[in-house]
Amino acid sequence: MNALVILMFAVVIFAIAYFTYGSFVSKSYGLDNNVETPAHSMYDGVDYVPAKSPVLLGHHFASISGAAPIIGPIAAVAFGWLPALLWIIIGGIFIGGVHDSGSIFASIRHGGKSIGGIINENVGETGKKLFSIFAWLTLVLVVSVFAIVTANTFVSVPSAGTASILFIALAIVFGFTVYRNNFSMVISTIIGVALLFGCVWLGLAFPIELTFNTWIYILLVYIFISSVTPVWILLQPRDYLNSYLLYSLLLGAIVGIFIAHPTVNMPAFTSFSTDLGYLFPVLFVTIACGSISGFHSLVSSGTTSKQLDKESDARLVGYGGMLLECVLAVIALITAIILTQGSYAEALGNGGPVALFSAGIGGFLTKIGIPLAAGKSFASLVISAFALTTLDTATRLGRFIFSEYFEKSTVSNESKGITSNRYFATFVTVVAAGALALSGQWSAIWPIFGSANQLLAALALLAISVWLAKSGKNNNFTKYPMIFMFAVTLSALVQLIVKNFSGGSVLLGTVGTLLFILAIVLAVQAYKALQSASSGQNLSS
Secondary structure, rough: EEEHHHHHHHHHHHHHHHHHHHHHHHHOOOOOOOOOOOHHHOOOOOOOEOHHHHHHHHHHHHOOOOOHHHHHHHHHHHOHHHHHHHHHHHHHHHHHHHHHHHHHEEEEEEEEHHHHHHHHHHHHHHHHHHHHHHHHHHHHHHHHHHHHHHHHHHOHHHHHHHHHHHHHHHHHHHHHHHHHOOHHHHHHHHHHHHHHHHHHHHHHHHOOOOOOOHHHHHHHHHHHHHHHHOOOOOHHHHHHHHHHHHHHHHHHHHHHHHHHHOOOOOOOOOEEEEEEEEEHHHHHHHHHOOOOOOOOOOHHHHHHOEEEEEEEEHHHHHHHHHHHHHHHHHHHHHHHHOOHHHHHHHHHHHHHHHHHHHHHHHHHHHHHHHOOHHHHHHOOOOOOOOHHHHHHHHHHHHHHHHHOOOOOOOOOOOOOHHOOOHHHHHHHHHHHHHHHHHHHHHHHHHHHHHHHHHHHHHHHHHHHHHHHHHOOOHHHHHHHHHHHHHHHHHHHHHHHHHHHHHHOOHHHHHHHHHHHHHHHHHHHHHHHHHHHHHOOOOOOO
């Protein structure tokens, strides 16, 4: 079978879905441009700052993408390419896009609050406390892991470190040029993108070689500064410019596949049971980003909702951004399935999914005249750029959720005391993540967070479903995906709990048990809230 057929089929389906199901979802939420968004009504020049839709799409896409939609699909090929492809397409259209756009919309209708704040108002303060603890701990782990991934990348590919530093300087100049000096966005973008690729060239020419620990400390200082800095100075412009790197990668890969039209060498289906586990629920946990990911709800309700210029932008940014990530996941899948099973296993053993992806992209780029070595380096640089984006976005989200946890339910917009101080909340988040990154212990608990990430997605859909019900709106399009994600998560957690306790891993077994209990408690609270909403009673916290 020709891999081009798979790519074309997926792209056409995603395009149709955006204009049909995406439109249905937007109308069901009730997007209304006459309603002022928190970016305007709560403008503070730091976190609440309106952004044009292309700029915000760049930030959102950069934050939710990275290595995750590459690693998951490549690993899931163990079940065969057809189950993986179907989950990417069906999950992205009917669950992921709904989840991401819904998280944005629910947040803007709750004053830019995170999913935890939405749970507080619609389910109860206990639910919010439990969710906030879990979400903050998850973000600490994400920050620590991405710090390690980024530092390792900078050590192994020193040019990526140079290019990333230059990207940051360029973004700051771009931010001041556009937001403070009112330069033309079109002209600034053309110049900025040209300089962006110049940074890539300078990175290859002048690599910076530092030790792993040195990079970790530099990254910790960087994420602290970037997470307390107004979004218009660094976050918005950097993510907007960096998104052109990923757009270029996607376009180059698509054109290369068109020219090469490679043959699929992997079987469409292998077995219901593999070394990864059983297809249900493992497939739906392995492919998270690229189909449906709970981390997206934290980005959508944490930073994106605070920058949304008008409500209709939620469709492009949330639903459209998810489908763009699905395209990236399909391309990642293709880089694996054009290999034979033997070559696939060898590639995973030698460098892992990211190295396999970079080699595959490099091969596609040779079809448009780019040398293989340059193509592989470019792919590695793009992945490292987005790992860095996810790193500081997750830190900012950690700050929001840490402060939100200590909010009293009687306070509408502001928390009191030191916990509301953005410097203190960021410091606690960075120190916790840094300690974990430098301890070397993060890897002991990481395997179970595939399930934890999908639990976040189920909880986000739960919060949205309860809010829609209390608002008197139809919530079937969020409620049924929520039920499915709870089924996936709880099934995966049961398997992990049994596997880890029987294998002697008490730590992982205990964490899995706690996550299972958390899911059950919140599900029960949500059920009561839904029952109350349907009976027209007032919900009491």
